[in-house]
Amino acid sequence: MSTLTQQAATFDCRTDFADELITLARADERIVAVCNDSVGSSNLVKFRDEFPDRLINVGIAEQDMVGVAAGLANAGFIPFTSAAAPFLTGRAMEQIKADVAYTHRHVVLCGQSPGMAYGELGPTHHSIEDLSWMRAIPGLEIIVPADPSQMRSAVRWAAASGKPTYIRVPRFKVPAVTPDDAPFEAGRAVRLTEGSDVTLIAIGTMVSRALDAAAALGRDGISARVLNMTFVEPLDADAVVAAARETGAIVTAEEGLLSGGLGAAVAKVVAENHPVAVRMLGVPAFAPTGSAAFLLEHFGLTADGIAGAARAVLGRA
Amino acid sequence: MSTLTQQAATFDCRTDFADELITLARADERIVAVCNDSVGSSNLVKFRDEFPDRLINVGIAEQDMVGVAAGLANAGFIPFTSAAAPFLTGRAMEQIKADVAYTHRHVVLCGQSPGMAYGELGPTHHSIEDLSWMRAIPGLEIIVPADPSQMRSAVRWAAASGKPTYIRVPRFKVPAVTPDDAPFEAGRAVRLTEGSDVTLIAIGTMVSRALDAAAALGRDGISARVLNMTFVEPLDADAVVAAARETGAIVTAEEGLLSGGLGAAVAKVVAENHPVAVRMLGVPAFAPTGSAAFLLEHFGLTADGIAGAARAVLGRA
Amino acid sequence: MTTVLEPAAPLQVDDHAAHVYQQRSALLRASSPAEAAAELKGIATAVRRDILTTIQSAGMGHVGGDLSVTDLLVTALWGTLRMHPADPGHPQRDRFVLSKGHCAAALYSTLASCGFFPRARLSEFMAPLSPLNGHPARLKVPGVETNSGPLGHGFPVAAGIALGARLRGEAWRTIVVLGDGEMQEGSNWEAAMTAAHYRLSNLTAVVDRNRLQQGARTEDTTALDPLDAKWESFGFEVRVIDGHDHQAIKEAYAPSTTGRPVAVIANTVKGKGVSFMEDRVEWHHKVPTDEQVRLALEELTR
Amino acid sequence: MTTVLEPAAPLQVDDHAAHVYQQRSALLRASSPAEAAAELKGIATAVRRDILTTIQSAGMGHVGGDLSVTDLLVTALWGTLRMHPADPGHPQRDRFVLSKGHCAAALYSTLASCGFFPRARLSEFMAPLSPLNGHPARLKVPGVETNSGPLGHGFPVAAGIALGARLRGEAWRTIVVLGDGEMQEGSNWEAAMTAAHYRLSNLTAVVDRNRLQQGARTEDTTALDPLDAKWESFGFEVRVIDGHDHQAIKEAYAPSTTGRPVAVIANTVKGKGVSFMEDRVEWHHKVPTDEQVRLALEELTR
Numbered sequence A, B: 001m002s003t004l005t006q007q008a009a010t011f012d013c014r015t016d017f018a019d020e021l022i023t024l025a026r027a028d029e030r031i032v033a034v035c036n037d038s039v040g041s042s043n044l045v046k047f048r049d050e051f052p053d054r055l056i057n058v059g060i061a062e063q064d065m066v067g068v069a070a071g072l073a074n075a076g077f078i079p080f081t082s083a084a085a086p087f088l089t090g091r092a093m094e095q096i097k098a099d100v101a102y103t104h105r106h107v108v109l110c111g112q113s114p115g116m117a118y119g120e121l122g123p124t125h126h127s128i129e130d131l132s133w134m135r136a137i138p139g140l141e142i143i144v145p146a147d148p149s150q151m152r153s154a155v156r157w158a159a160a161s162g163k164p165t166y167i168r169v170p171r172f173k174v175p176a177v178t179p180d181d182a183p184f185e186a187g188r189a190v191r192l193t194e195g196s197d198v199t200l201i202a203i204g205t206m207v208s209r210a211l212d213a214a215a216a217l218g219r220d221g222i223s224a225r226v227l228n229m230t231f232v233e234p235l236d237a238d239a240v241v242a243a244a245r246e247t248g249a250i251v252t253a254e255e256g257l258l259s260g261g262l263g264a265a266v267a268k269v270v271a272e273n274h275p276v277a278v279r280m281l282g283v284p285a286f287a288p289t290g291s292a293a294f295l296l297e298h299f300g301l302t303a304d305g306i307a308g309a310a311r312a313v314l315g316r317a
Numbered sequence C, D: 001m002t003t004v005l006e007p008a009a010p011l012q013v014d015d016h017a018a019h020v021y022q023q024r025s026a027l028l029r030a031s032s033p034a035e036a037a038a039e040l041k042g043i044a045t046a047v048r049r050d051i052l053t054t055i056q057s058a059g060m061g062h063v064g065g066d067l068s069v070t071d072l073l074v075t076a077l078w079g080t081l082r083m084h085p086a087d088p089g090h091p092q093r094d095r096f097v098l099s100k101g102h103c104a105a106a107l108y109s110t111l112a113s114c115g116f117f118p119r120a121r122l123s124e125f126m127a128p129l130s131p132l133n134g135h136p137a138r139l140k141v142p143g144v145e146t147n148s149g150p151l152g153h154g155f156p157v158a159a160g161i162a163l164g165a166r167l168r169g170e171a172w173r174t175i176v177v178l179g180d181g182e183m184q185e186g187s188n189w190e191a192a193m194t195a196a197h198y199r200l201s202n203l204t205a206v207v208d209r210n211r212l213q214q215g216a217r218t219e220d221t222t223a224l225d226p227l228d229a230k231w232e233s234f235g236f237e238v239r240v241i242d243g244h245d246h247q248a249i250k251e252a253y254a255p256s257t258t259g260r261p262v263a264v265i266a267n268t269v270k271g272k273g274v275s276f277m278e279d280r281v282e283w284h285h286k287v288p289t290d291e292q293v294r295l296a297l298e299e300l301t302r
């Protein structure tokens, strides 16, 4: 697979997450970090060294972690609550529902190493469910940054928004894909390439692969639009409808289950507004053993896989 | 709303749940019940009286409840694990994922009083998230019975299936809607009326309302097919594709959020196989105060609401 | 997905009641526990009466736990904490969290007694679109700090609030009231460890130890005793009291003397004050008939 | 949604090793703790060596906790419980649950030593499509009773297994091993209450008390002490031992004498047996270099 972004330098967005958080914390005393014995894996060592009192590590206790964060928000803080995504979402689900979303507290939930980033550690440590789970909580904004610049924007956006927010913090290294002048707004997709035959809608780790797929399709004379959906909630429904109307076919790609994540959100908008053919790529089941890169290949979450789905949806397979 | 089923006798399926479980338990020593201080609200008083040792009440501890159930399955039992749906699903989410689904244990998860059945008790006690949450757990079968006969079939099916299963146990009273000869099979919808203009796909409390809607539409000369989807997982994709192909338009109705429940499952099949217009009815947000009946009206989850959606999807609004 | 806000008439401060509260509660807070007890008892009786009529008008509610927790609530809100009914979001307010949120009627009746909203609104309990939802919701009811209802949520949140006060160097205190059955939730023991580890001496956790939960006695469901030893081993300063003795409650609500957070195990009677409800499991959420309410109110004048 | 099964080569019993295990372990079980200790120690050293090479071939793993739990594992599987490597689903088997599932390499090495599968397969640890996943999965690895990895899951499951034995009138026992940091999870205290309430004397919960968790010492993260008092107040018979003394471990694994479930607090050293790893937090999941493995193996011959 010798395409542009696959050869480009790749970045670990956790560094950007941590650095941006420190920058914000220097300017705003209300910002605190809350974690579950995950100072290291949440990349919060520097934060702790600079703000020892403002790093609250509750130990291995995710329900308590989210409850404590909600309490800190009550006391006027803006808690960035950080844990491995499967434990943050799965273990503290009802706290996220009741204490954060329904109580409407400005708590920022940072799901570390989402998707299958923890590769060999297996399904208990994968977070392929988080987008489906979190989308089923009313009032929660959901951001899936695709590269370092979006990671930083996401942290800033969430700190300023006043809204309960879930952010995936990628561990899997990704190339930079976001143009300097790209918007970072709730409900606003980033259009990365123009295209008229098909639209590839991707998030997170899948965005660079969608770009590579578009390049490959272009070589076959297929004009593919690429949208980075970034905000899975609120979704950019206008961009989806425009894609359906203007390109007539859609492929979605995400590192997660298809039951209720990006693909499901897109399928809903399409089916309700402008029915066209959609193919959804994602993770179909609990993964076998393997590295994150291996598993993405295993499940066809690659540029080839995306391009293949595009050809299939166009009947050119 | 003076339509057939709305005038018919209605039933509390919890009685059927409890009676059927007792019948099975008499014949099969492996059947036990596990609950969270919910002997009364799970309608397990008679079960306990007849099988005092086989009713395991772990107290108010849902994570423990599901873990203990998985352990009982390891020891050769078939645990029917019963709690109010929001606490069973939201509080024990990661146990359901890891201990039941991923470990692949034959545990039957019985979500009592799902949807907005707990009316005035509010969003913390509503379970509008459960279908989206549970669909995002690989390997879990999901059954939403629509009436007493399906409730009994669901209990029998789950006991015999050997599969981890989630069953909604309705509290909101419903009329009988299932013909005697109707199938009860995984992945097989029940076709309740024939129709050629539009298909109404409903589950649980919405099925009788869909039938009423079909009757109302019929009076306007619109021929509506009604499918009771019963198994949200595995979905009857063939019936959905046939509906799309043969009737050209679909309305889904469920007592739950639309992010990843029945509607999302249907939209995926439609968008991937035979794109047609779909309207999805469900609960849009955390509910205000009110009885279950009031809230269903409030959110338009009525025969009128379904009929209106059908007219809208047909452009005859 | 967005949250739909309540279309209901919002609750607003009852100016007169709030004014009375400010003065009387200041005196009660300043009084010795022994001096304050009789007056607190009188307020509690009035609140109990409101609980009964509130549940009567709703035709639903959790009367047993409401009546067992009343004295704990009234002593907290009237006799201990600094509340601001006219300015419920006052940043320096003391915080009260009712973790056993099913006893919303008791909380609402007590908040109304303080003037957070007019007592007359209690009749809207659980009515369509009412702000007085079956479980407390903070965007709907002034004085509610966090939404409760699912058991095991209030204590971690309260620990976070107390930790927040500590981080800000603020003097306000936090009291959280838990059910005893609720202590079966592991989330509470997580919060206990956190509170003890951070030595949150500004936090008081109160257990309404009525020895009954929804379906049976706690000790017949999942035993909690020795509950004092549990709290002690989790690092709390433990005070075991009669949870209907206002003097004892006010004493127990005094700040920590050890630098550790305080656990008050308040021995109570579920259904307290209405003889035919007392210590009977079925009154967890049974609804009294009009005749039973009449009899209960009669008892509650004596 | 359906589960995709592993396309990997399944693990199969190692007949010879299983045969040796049946005989030696029967003798070890029958021996007094003092008699059995030396042999158990020898097996543990061999297992420690396998852990190191297993992690070396994977280039990943949790070596610190693997080495602290080894003696607890070996004494359970070789010296206490009745396992059936040739028939891993044997209905009367004793059950062993490793709740601290991140120490899969220790569990796999021990299971291989018993013959559940050939030792040679250990080199596939975490390889693509290998059954030896980073955390134990029962459909992939014979001898694994329940999938673990997220902390706080194994104990409730083990309580359910023990309760199941009780309900069926079966004599088999259940041992579950927990991390000490893991005890911060509230789900464990829920399970403790359940186990005590049902008086599950057929259940032994073992805490690998190495005083370190992922990022720091337990007492600097969220303090657990007095851990014995916690367990006692939750209704357990508590035995505090040196978790590297095989005699003491075997004694502590003896059945309950009180009718209550047993908690063994095993004081251990994280990284035990490899001097440069011992009691150092960074070895939670640091991976040794080839040279470090060589040095470690050298130490582990002595």
Ligand SMILES: Cc1ncc(C[n+]2csc(CCOP(=O)(O)OP(=O)(O)O)c2C)c(N)n1
Residues within 6 Å of the ligand: B036, B037, B038, B060, B062, B087, B091, C062, C064, C065, C066, C068, C100, C102, C149, C150, C151, C152, C178, C179, C180, C181, C182, C183, C208, C210, C212, C213, C214, C215, C270, C284
């Ligand atoms: C997580 C959760 N599980 C179950 C319930 C259902 N429930 C409501 S009240 C109650 C009993 C509570 O008992 P206790 O804490 O002793 O309260 P009190 O006796 O003061 O009413 C139960 C089980 C709930 N609200 N939340």
Ligand SMILES: Cc1ncc(C[n+]2csc(CCOP(=O)(O)OP(=O)(O)O)c2C)c(N)n1
Residues within 6 Å of the ligand: A036, A037, A038, A060, A087, A091, D062, D064, D065, D066, D068, D100, D102, D149, D150, D151, D152, D178, D179, D180, D181, D182, D183, D208, D210, D212, D213, D214, D215, D270, D284
């Ligand atoms: C629910 C959950 N939260 C967090 C983690 C990440 N994690 C893996 S190991 C570990 C530390 C465990 O410490 P301890 O229980 O003391 O184990 P040991 O010292 O024996 O390795 C953590 C936090 C996890 N696996 N599960």
Ligand SMILES: [Mg+2]
Residues within 6 Å of the ligand: C179, C180, C181, C208, C209, C210, C211, C212, C213
């Ligand atoms: Mg109680």
Ligand SMILES: [Mg+2]
Residues within 6 Å of the ligand: D179, D180, D181, D208, D209, D210, D211, D212, D213
């Ligand atoms: Mg440890």
